[in-house]
Amino acid sequence: MDLNNVLDFPILSLSIFLPTLGALIIWLFVRGDNAVRWASLIVAVATFLVTLPLALNFDTTTAHMQFEEFHHWIPAFNINYHLGLDGISMPFIVLTSFLTVVCIISAWQCIQTRVKEYMIAFLILETTLIGVFSALDAILFYFFWEALLIPMYLIIGIWGGKNRVYATIKFFLYTLAGSVLMLIAVLAMYFEAGHTFSMLDFMDYPFDFTWQFWIWIAFFIAFAVKVPMWPVHTWLPDAHTEAPTAGSVILAGILLKLGAYGFLRFSLPMLPDASQYFVPLMIGLSLVAIVYISLVAMMQTDMKRLIAYSSIAHMGFVTLGTFMFTQAALEGAIIGMISHGFVAAALFLCVGVMYDRLHTREIGDYGGVVNVMPVFAAVMLFFCMANVALPGASAFVGEIMVLIGTFEAAPTHLGISAKWIAIAATTSVVLSACYTLWMYKRVIMGDLVKDSVKSMQDMTIREFGYFVPLIILTLWLGFYPLPVLDFLHVSVSHLIDQVSTSKLDAAAALLQAVPAAEAAHH
């Protein structure tokens, strides 16, 4: 087999297993909470440094998988350990390793019980996330996809808030129900496509429409839960509210991207005809997410719930852009995901900073925070404005590109012109401002009235420290997204080719060829 790996070094395996190896060492040899914190930080930073060459050595001129690795795993079923990256998955790996560092720093003080277990859970979570984004074998993908539920389940269930048990069970059941269907879909493809689990083979195999239809639906349920899309979104606000700050950060920053990534990796290239067929459904649900969820977000009284709902609304843009099949919309959707990884993560960190001081997330318990925490107020304002997608912030690039791509799209199976869909989605300009600024006004602005707020101290250097890179990245992606767009161009246009080439003719040809071959055999 021809492997495309410029480094001639299993760098992806290293990025995947370095955190687990580190976790193992921490578990066995490191004693004392502070030592554990430092050790995990070192492991996380090392992993981040290991993933950097992926971006630096990335070849932006090809849509082929890069940094490939291949080993047989379970030969009896043709299951292989096959890793590789293209322009769509690579940014997410770097984002994951970066956000893990932020998460570990942010948990420095607010996690005081079972520090070691917490850090180990985070490092294992990192392993599974990087694994999901680099897997090219459907079973390997499924393995990581399911495995990541365990550390996440523990993080929310052990270090979460008062109602954490309810939230974890809801989170677990929702996602599990989705993944079971995914497993069935993968098995169906295995038998149909001639006993292979290779995702690249699935992309090439001509499934006929009935197969595509049912497999698409199974994948849709699995991914829609993860995105999450309305109406299977209600686990997210609960999970977010109960999760510890760093849990929310990784949940919003990376876990929500898995669903959309699944659409990009499975549904679009493997099932192009079904994807085209279901465009109206995806548009409808995306618009519901943008409008309905924004209205719900506006009325929330819990800050974390509000930001969770705002995340769902922003993911509505991502799913809309994903299913428009135009260059601008797809690239915008991916930029939107990365941007959301910075902005929503930072907003959860902001809430975490306040929560560490007053131990409440209720908007009504705050007011006039700017008087005692001016630096924090400025940081939070920055991220609120980024959440509103002001130009210059990363979210603007993502949203405007999705809108541009939607406006020019010509989806089939749809009664009205996509222009009106773009216009409906543009209402987010107003709605996002409503919920974000209203929250900011009630929490940060105003006179100091509450005694509890008077006692709040401004951010420490450590807290300020993890916001600085997020601010820089948000601005960088907002003003100079070209390097990231460069990673995407070729891979995205390849994906558009895949999704706009119907597999039905080839499937029909195959159907005719099989009896002919059998006849010849006899």
Add this chain to the structure above:
Amino acid sequence: MEVLNTTELLAIPGLPLLAALVVGLFGWALKETLSHLITSGAVILSALLSIHIFTQVLAGASFEGNFWTWMIAGDFIVPVGMLIDRLTVIMMITVTIVSACVHIYTIGYMHGDPGYARFFSYISAFTFSMLVLVMGNNFFTLFFGWEAVGLFSYLLIGFWYKRESANHAAMKAFIVNRVGDFGFAVGILAVWYYFGSVEYTTVFAKVPELVANNVSLHFMDWEISAITFICLALFIGAMGKSGQVPLHVWLPDSMEGPTPISALIHAATMVTAGVFMVARLSPMFEFSEVALAAVVLVGAVTAWMCATIGLVQNDIKRVIAYSTCSQLGYMFVACGVSAYSAGIFHLMTHAYFKALLFLAAGSVIHAVMAQQDIRKMGQLRKYMPITYITMFLAALALSGVPPFAGFFSKDLIIEATMMREFTEYGWVGTFATFALLTGVFMTAFYTFRMFFLTFHNSDRVDAQTKAHLHESPKVITIPLVVLAIGAVFSGMWGVMYLDIANPEIAKGFFGSSLFVLDAHNPLMKLAEHGEHGMFHFLGTMPFWLAIGGIALAYVMYFRETAWPAKIAASVPWLYKFLLNKWYWDEFYDKTIVAPARCLGTYLWKSGDLKVIDKGIIHGGIIDTIVAGAARMRAIQTGMVFHYAFAMVIGVFGFLTYLLLQG
């Protein structure tokens, strides 16, 4: 043609940005003096550079070019660049000069405020954003500047964050502006879609082709031509930013901010961005009769309605704020009747005299210890002569008394409006003429009502305040004098030196930067009317209406001071209606804000919690599983005879099956 120096051009917005960053990030370490020296210095330098560029452009130089690429995806390319022409430079000098005056004024006005450095950082950053807005060469730089000025407007309105009313006004301003931005964003999408570019020059070149091809959009059975759609969508953005009905509600509330920013942002520069946009995009608006008529209609309604509200307001800043809305309406009417040059001319003169009015009002407010109610002022002329005189000049300019600045620009607008004949929407022109003429009378009246109540009339200042009454320090009065020069002479300067009113726009000041179709150039028609001609001030209605308004104010607030109360008492409903600003706020609260909140709560409680969580997840899925499990559990009783019985039944069943199979 000579090309301008790029470094110099970049320095104009760059300097205020740099100053804002330095003072914003390190303001905590800087003394007051250093904060204002850095920012004011940068803005003054930027003003001087702008004047230099202005003279060069006047001599025939220009610039068009890109510096940076913002986004690329397939064909979608967004560059960042500048387009410097006659229209740009007149905006640049207006913005930087007013901003420089406001910076200096702020040194005195904000002295001792705990947010001193922050304030300077904001207004410098605002100046940067406004310069990006006017200097950019494409729709994205315009939108960037547009949103950035909105951000700083938000921050400055809510500058005194302890005040609930200020916070509310700031949020309201941002959200109402965002409603406009919705239209703007849609307009940008359509521009890119239909023209395949976002750069002005490329887009403008393709407009006639688009119009000739009759491209249109459909929604169900409804059809709209593409150019009209684009212009109307963009105009919604302009309405938001420039406080036009029905998106005007944020502008009067924005007076919660410190007075210097009311002068800079909410009178002279930011709110005029909408007018600038329409003028900049004249090559597009010219091709849509519908859009032009809409611009005239909205402008005329705003000009008239806000003038009526201004008649009865008692807050000195609110009177001026409503006047700003109303004057912006005049500018829009000018653009709508294709007299773009008149609109921009009025924008410039208005910037000087309205900034002056605000700053003078600020000087008054400063003197009477933050009192803004004109009913509690009076006879202030004795204490503050410089403020008194400069405000008098500004009032004359605003009322349109010759030879002050406002007369030239306003008269040009009104006469152009009378001359413009819409082929399809004749009534719009007639209505606009009526609205503008009555507006002149009301403008003169409310301006001098405020003026007389503040500086003349009876002395109603309370004793405690009176002890403090004094003329403001020099840092405050010098900017007043500088702006007063503009308020007096900018009109004459524009007409005589710049040749701004030339009916043949291409031969006048604006050259090719504005575009008017010959078929509806009202200024041209005006010039052809031999017996009229322009600026014949003694013979025309606007002049006499202005004089009449001043005279009535003089009678009511100088001579017969009992009249106003009597008139208000005789038509209480009308008085209340105007005093409550036509009940716009209440209308929006009832029809939009409250229903939106209700809907949000409903969707959350009923949709998410009740139907999805309780109904489907709990009621539908979980209950089914629980009930099914309970039934399954019932089978496993643990009693031997149950199992034995089941076994017997099973054996019977099995045997029967075998027998039947034979």
